[in-house]
Amino acid sequence: MTGRRRPSELEGFLVGVEHRWAERLRVGRGDPRIARAVADARAAWAGARWAEAEARLTEADRLLDETAPEMALQPTRAGPVAHVPIGDPGVPPPEEEEPTANRILLVQRLLAVASAQGVRVDDLVPRMGDAWTAYRANDRTTARRIADAVHAALDDRYRPGAAPGAEP
Numbered sequence: 001m002t003g004r005r006r007p008s009e010l011e012g013f014l015v016g017v018e019h020r021w022a023e024r025l026r027v028g029r030g031d032p033r034i035a036r037a038v039a040d041a042r043a044a045w046a047g048a049r050w051a052e053a054e055a056r057l058t059e060a061d062r063l064l065d066e067t068a069p070e071m072a073l074q075p076t077r078a079g080p081v082a083h084v085p086i087g088d089p090g091v092p093p094p095e096e097e098e099p100t101a102n103r104i105l106l107v108q109r110l111l112a113v114a115s116a117q118g119v120r121v122d123d124l125v126p127r128m129g130d131a132w133t134a135y136r137a138n139d140r141t142t143a144r145r146i147a148d149a150v151h152a153a154l155d156d157r158y159r160p161g162a163a164p165g166a167e168p
Contacts (some may be wrong), residue, residue, distance in 0.1 A: 003052055004054060005050075007030050007048075007050055008020035010045065010050060010053055010057065011045070013054075013057050013061075014041060014042065014045055014057055015040050016052070017038060017041065017060050017061055018038060020064050021034060021038050021064065023062070024064065024068075027135050029067075031063065033063055034060055034063045034064060034067070037057075037059045037060035037063060038056075038060045038154075040052075040056040040103060041053050041060060042055045044056055047147050051138055054151055063095070069078070092111070100135055100140045100143050100147075101135060103144060103148075104128065104131045104132060104135060104143060104147045105149045107128060107131075107147045107150050107154070108128050110129065110151065111124055111150070111153060112152060113126060114154055114157070114158075117137050119154075119157050120157070121154065121156070121157075122149050124153060124154060126146070127149070127150045128146075130144040130146050131143045131147045131150070134146060
């Protein structure tokens with residue numbers, strides 16, 4: 001038993017710190033001091049050395065906080081409004097929160113809905129693959145342009161008299 005946390009609470013703390021560390025490694029922002037603290041905490045946990053595990057987890061958590069760069073808000077025409085970041089500071093947001101990736105995901109979902117409604121979209125789907133390729137090559141402008149063109153083409157297919165096979 002530790003002075004502050006029960007072993008079950010330490011286990012949750014360990015999982016959380018390991019998750020933050022894994023995310024940091026995923027984006028190539030490793031730090032040997034954090035790696036050492038996390039490994040020592042894991043070993044202390046496995047050996048039921050609760051006080052040592054807590055001390056090393058606290059150290060790793062502190063280092064994760066200290067070494068995380070500040071995330072900059074991207075201004076909009078209305079200014080930053082109600083921005084509530086999730087996840088570890090300094091780790092890029094998940095694709096669902098990055099504006100261009102979010103747009104690509106939205107258009108893909110709209111294509112799925114249109115397909116379920118009987119609208120022919122098989123010629124548009126490969127273009128979304130092109131959008132993802134551009135996005136992953138860090139060409140956000142091209143990715144957004146492709147997604148917008150596919151979205152416009154899809155909108156045209158819902159208009160009366162639209163040519164269902166028109167290429168964006």
